[in-house]
Amino acid sequence: MYRIVSKKILNPTVTQMEIEAPRVANKARPGQFIILRVDGEGERIPLTVAGVDRDAGTVKIIFQVVGATTELLNHMEEDDSLADFVGPLGVPTHTEGIKKVCIVGGGVGCAIAMPVAQEFHRLGAEVTSIIGFRSKDLLILEDEFRECSYRLVVMTDDGSYARQGNVTVPLKEMLEAGERFDMIITIGPLVMMKFVTLAAKPFGVPVTVSMNPIMIDGTGMCGGCRLTLVRDGKRITKFACVDGPDFNGYEVDFDEAMSRGRMYHYFERRAHEAVCNLFREVR
Amino acid sequence: MPNMSLKKNEMPVQEPEVRARNFSEVALGYSEEAALDEAQRCLNCRNMPCVSGCPVNIRIPEFIGKVREGEFEEAYRIIQKTSSLPAVCGRVCPQETQCESKCVRGIKGEPVGIGRLERFVADRHNEYSDEKVILPEPNGHRVAIVGSGPSGLTCAGDLAKKGYSVTVFEALHTAGGVLVYGIPEFRLPKRIVAREVETLKSLGVEIETNVVVGKTVTIDELFEEGYEAVFVGSGAGLPNFMGIPGESLKGVYSANEFLTRSNLMKAYRNDSPTPIMKGGCVAVVGGGNVAMDAARTALRLGAENVYIIYRRSMEELPARREEVEHAMEEGIEFMLLNNPVEILGYEDPADPRHPANGFVNGIRCIKMKLGEPDANGRRRPVPIEGSEFELHVDTVVMAIGTSPNPLIKDTTKGLEVNRWGGIIVNEDGLTSRENVYAGGDAVTGAATVISAMGAGKTAAKAIDEALSK
Numbered sequence: 001m002y003r004i005v006s007k008k009i010l011n012p013t014v015t016q017m018e019i020e021a022p023r024v025a026n027k028a029r030p031g032q033f034i035i036l037r038v039d040g041e042g043e044r045i046p047l048t049v050a051g052v053d054r055d056a057g058t059v060k061i062i063f064q065v066v067g068a069t070t071e072l073l074n075h076m077e078e079d080d081s082l083a084d085f086v087g088p089l090g091v092p093t094h095t096e097g098i099k100k101v102c103i104v105g106g107g108v109g110c111a112i113a114m115p116v117a118q119e120f121h122r123l124g125a126e127v128t129s130i131i132g133f134r135s136k137d138l139l140i141l142e143d144e145f146r147e148c149s150y151r152l153v154v155m156t157d158d159g160s161y162a163r164q165g166n167v168t169v170p171l172k173e174m175l176e177a178g179e180r181f182d183m184i185i186t187i188g189p190l191v192m193m194k195f196v197t198l199a200a201k202p203f204g205v206p207v208t209v210s211m212n213p214i215m216i217d218g219t220g221m222c223g224g225c226r227l228t229l230v231r232d233g234k235r236i237t238k239f240a241c242v243d244g245p246d247f248n249g250y251e252v253d254f255d256e257a258m259s260r261g262r263m264y265h266y267f268e269r270r271a272h273e274a275v276c277n278l279f280r281e282v283r
Numbered sequence: 284m285p286n287m288s289l290k291k292n293e294m295p296v297q298e299p300e301v302r303a304r305n306f307s308e309v310a311l312g313y314s315e316e317a318a319l320d321e322a323q324r325c326l327n328c329r330n331m332p333c334v335s336g337c338p339v340n341i342r343i344p345e346f347i348g349k350v351r352e353g354e355f356e357e358a359y360r361i362i363q364k365t366s367s368l369p370a371v372c373g374r375v376c377p378q379e380t381q382c383e384s385k386c387v388r389g390i391k392g393e394p395v396g397i398g399r400l401e402r403f404v405a406d407r408h409n410e411y412s413d414e415k416v417i418l419p420e421p422n423g424h425r426v427a428i429v430g431s432g433p434s435g436l437t438c439a440g441d442l443a444k445k446g447y448s449v450t451v452f453e454a455l456h457t458a459g460g461v462l463v464y465g466i467p468e469f470r471l472p473k474r475i476v477a478r479e480v481e482t483l484k485s486l487g488v489e490i491e492t493n494v495v496v497g498k499t500v501t502i503d504e505l506f507e508e509g510y511e512a513v514f515v516g517s518g519a520g521l522p523n524f525m526g527i528p529g530e531s532l533k534g535v536y537s538a539n540e541f542l543t544r545s546n547l548m549k550a551y552r553n554d555s556p557t558p559i560m561k562g563g564c565v566a567v568v569g570g571g572n573v574a575m576d577a578a579r580t581a582l583r584l585g586a587e588n589v590y591i592i593y594r595r596s597m598e599e600l601p602a603r604r605e606e607v608e609h610a611m612e613e614g615i616e617f618m619l620l621n622n623p624v625e626i627l628g629y630e631d632p633a634d635p636r637h638p639a640n641g642f643v644n645g646i647r648c649i650k651m652k653l654g655e656p657d658a659n660g661r662r663r664p665v666p667i668e669g670s671e672f673e674l675h676v677d678t679v680v681m682a683i684g685t686s687p688n689p690l691i692k693d694t695t696k697g698l699e700v701n702r703w704g705g706i707i708v709n710e711d712g713l714t715s716r717e718n719v720y721a722g723g724d725a726v727t728g729a730a731t732v733i734s735a736m737g738a739g740k741t742a743a744k745a746i747d748e749a750l751s752k
Contacts, residue, residue: 023499037456043548043556044456068556084456086493216548219454219495220688221464221520222540228531237524237531242690256531259641263533266638267558 001081002036005058010140014064014108015074016050022057024049024087030119031093031112031210031246034059035218037084038072045069046215048112048245049088059085062111062140068271075279089218090245093185093208095123102128102174102181103149104167104196106188107138112210113187114141114148121148128181129153130170132192136161167192168199175203183208186249190258197249207249211240213261227260228253286323289392293317294399299612303582306468306551309609310374313396313403322350324388324395332385333397338737339365343382343397350400359408362401367440367483368433368736370409370475373402375466376733377603409478416485422446424750427510429496429691432460433732434516434723436483437739438746443486445747450510452494457547460518461724462732464547465539467576469583470606473546497690502698502719512718512746515706516739519685519724525568529626530681534560534643538569538577538682545580563677564588566646568623570595571729574682575606578615581680589615590674594622594651594664620651622664624671626679647673685729695719703728712742720746 003020010016024034028049035044051060065074076082093116101120105113110131120127129145132155139154139161146152153170154162163170171184180203186196187210197207215225220242227244229236229251238244295311296302302309313321325347333343342361349358362369378384378398386394424447428435431453439449457463459476484490494500502513522537524530536544541559544550548557565581567574570593578589591610593600596619600607611617627645631637650670653662687704699707699715705728706721708714714721722738724730 023494027499041549041556084493086454086456086495087499089495089498216540216543217455217520219498219520219690221522222543223522223524223537224540226524226531237526256641260531260533262641264558271556271558 001083002085003081004076004078005056007076007078010062011138013138014062014111014140016060016062016111017073017076018053018056018058018060019082019085020057021059021085021087024085025052025054025057025059028052028059028088029092030115032088032090033212033218033245034061034085034087035089035215036061036073036082036086038069038076038082040083042072042083043069044084044216044218046089046212046218046241048210048212049115050111051115051118059087062108064108066272067268068275071272071275071279086218089241091243093119093246095119095125098125098182100126100128100180100182102130102171102184104171104184104186104188105129105131106167106186106192107133108140109188109192109210110141110145113185114144116185116187117145118148126150128174128179130155130167132156132167132188133161134158166195168195171196172199175200175205181205185246186210190254190261193249194254197252197254201250208246209249209252210245211247211252211257212245213240213257214263215241217241227257285326286320288324291324291393291396291399292321294396296609299609299614302469303613304585306583308472309469312406313399318350318400318403319353321396321400322347325351326387328387332387333382333395336382336385338381338733339740341365341382341401346404347395347397347400350404355404355407356412356414358404359412362404365740366736367437367739368479368732369401370405371433371462371471371479372733372736373398373400373405374471374475375731377731379604381733409475416482418487419444419446421448422751424448425450425510426746426750427452427505427508427513428516429502429513430454430460430516430518430723430725431458431480431490432516432518432723432735433462434725434735434739434742435460435514436479437736438514438516438720438722438743439488440483440486441740441743442746443483443488447747447750448487450489450491452496452500453490453492454495455547456492458490458492460516464543465573465576467542467546467580468551469579470576495690497694502691502695502716506718511750512720514712514739514742514746515691515714515719515721515725516723516735517688517691517725519729520688521686522681523684523686524681525623525683527623527625529628529643532626532628532643533641534677535626535679535681536560538567538573538680539685541577541680542573542580545584551580551584559584560678561585562587564590564675565678565680566590566592566623566674566676567680567682568592569682569684570600570602571682571684572602572606573729574680575602575610577680577682579610579613581678582613582615586678590676591615591617592621592623592646592648593617593619595662596620596653599661618648620653620664621648622651622666623648623679627673643677643679644675645673646676646679647671685724687725687728691725710741711745712738713745718749
């Protein structure tokens with residue numbers, strides 16, 4: 001069992017937890033993920049590592065309540081325990097040779113982008129961060145980003161906080177003004193990562209995207225997380241769990257990935273409603 | 284006077300039309316009466332050809348002799364001397380190509396039902412025995428086992444019995460490897476696997492789940508933690524795809540994913556939080572045991588039609604005979620000498636948000652004929668030009684084999700693998716790294732439970748010899 005050491009509500013739908021998992025804490029690096037099960041009957045869900053405390057042996061996770069399992073997880077409290085917690089999985093984000101980086105995060109994707117930004121900052125790179133949210137209520141981690149960024153731009157879709165618009169707007173402005181990053185790393189909804197990639201393309205700046213598809217084991221066994229890269233006109237199948245989660249944005253077939261992500265849409269919505277009803281009855 | 288009947292005692296089974304819609308075990312097991320009668324068919328040959336057909340050399344005529352005398356617990360003890368998982372092997376071994384293929388009774392008539400008797404003895408023991416395990420004297424040596432499948436569990440059991448302190452590291456949340464994620468409940472009930480795992484735990488074996496060796500901890504770090512030898516039984520987990528168009532459509536599964544969702548993640552239960560595509564028409568591509576398991580699982584999940592699409596003929600079909608017969612009785616349709624060339628998906632050009640967009644709605648196949656034998660003597664299937672046709676299906680399961688997982692190879696310096704990624708070992712199971720042993724599918728590629736057990740056994744013996752020096 002894996003104890004929940006702390007729990008913090010970051011916004012109405014996003015929660016942060018620290019989980020006691022010394023083996024994982026000892027190994028995890030930015031960009032890697034874990035898989036957890038809330039209870040002995042539950043499904044396995046992947047979540048990116050949002051930070052570790054090696055001395056305390058804890059791993060920080062940040063999740064958005066989007067389905068049945070994250071709803072259940074959100075009802076767990078400090079000192080409760082999770083049934084399973086395995087990792088770190090996937091390949092850490094590549095940092096070698098990158099001196100000037102732009103981190104573009106969207107929504108809860110900012111939770112994954114944050115440790116990556118911190119790592120670049122620690123390595124002495126110049127970090128520009130662009131983080132976007134639907135509205136002010138959903139804003140998370142602004143202070144953390146400010147601390148590790150040379151420059152931070154906050155965007156909201158509805159203009160309820162900071163600048164109005166989506167994250168590609170300031171990115172394009174910077175690129176058009178002649179800013180040249182060694183790498184743009186974007187983490188968030190697939191559609192956002194697709195448009196960040198398209199925005200960067202005319203300027204020839206490399207883009208890394210972080211894929212988070214449906215998966216079971218996270219070790220390459222099920223192949224459910226497969227995605228297609230298009231390289232030199234050839235279609236190549238990769239497993240996000242072992243080959244990723246980071247990929248070259250110019251190679252990813254985003255439309256296919258978006259379609260695959262909706263495979264269990266109806267099932268998940270029904271399951272989430274069932275769990276919500278359950279908690280309503282309990283209350 | 285032996286029983287000279289040419290036929291084996293029949294295995295009682297659930298009726299096909301009933302079992303095709305439930306996940307309970309298909310074969311129900313011999314009654315005591317049937318077991319006693321079947322045991323009488325063994326001629327107790329002096330040269331024991333059956334034993335040479337068994338990868339772990341169970342003393343078959345001896346245990347059958349004890350069954351004949353009604354000494355069932357004694358029979359169990361004889362099996363247990365060489366096999367760690369008798370209740371499992373009695374169910375999933377391909378006896379027709381192993382022990383039973385060598386049985387003298389098979390020359391005229393059917394061989395002795397060795398597998399059925401093994402299962403009877405193991406089930407009987409599990410039901411009635413209250414024998415306490417005698418813990419061996421600890422010898423102070425520590426061994427780490429990577430993977431809790433058949434090879435790992437066998438290696439762990441053999442070493443624990445000799446007094447080793449053994450820890451098994453498992454990547455998933457439940458111990459058992461392919462026995463829990465791969466083989467379905469109706470062929471191998473999970474309580475049987477759990478029972479075998481409990482037996483090992485009572486011998487002092489520790490099982491640490493949620494540890495992905497190569498990621499959570501490396502083999503070198505296991506040595507730093509104080510383990511003196513490591514056995515790698517990490518299996519052949521990586522699913523192969525055909526590389527044809529349409530394999531990324533929604534509704535295309537690897538057999539690993541389809542079976543893991545149903546078995547390990549319990550998607551077959553109505554209250555499961557794990558989704559799986561159910562109903563409609565299902566095509567399973569492949570002809571091995573995994574293909575049979577996937578097809579029969581799809582049927583039980585509520586499919587209307589289930590097709591096995593296999594590019595060779597029935598004669599070359601590699602699945603266990605009994606599984607093929609059971610599948611046919613249940614109504615699985617065998618489309619032999621056919622090969623898929625494309626998986627077709629629904630796409631509404633007028634409505635890009637149509638919920639059916641991107642889901643499978645068919646498969647295009649080409650008919651095959653058998654040509655000249657290849658290097659292995661198997662006749663090579665050749666496509667018949669112009670014979671392509673389309674079949675309506677909603678789900679496609681690819682059961683065309685698996686490859687060894689590269690996680691350990693990639694993180695262990697000096698561990699040599701062959702060109703398929705299988706770990707290279709000598710006859711003792713020793714790898715190119717000192718004190719690192721390997722066995723099972725991680726070495727051979729996808730094979731059988733019993734051959735993996737055999738490899739676990741060989742390695743346990745070699746580890747004992749190396750560490751007790």
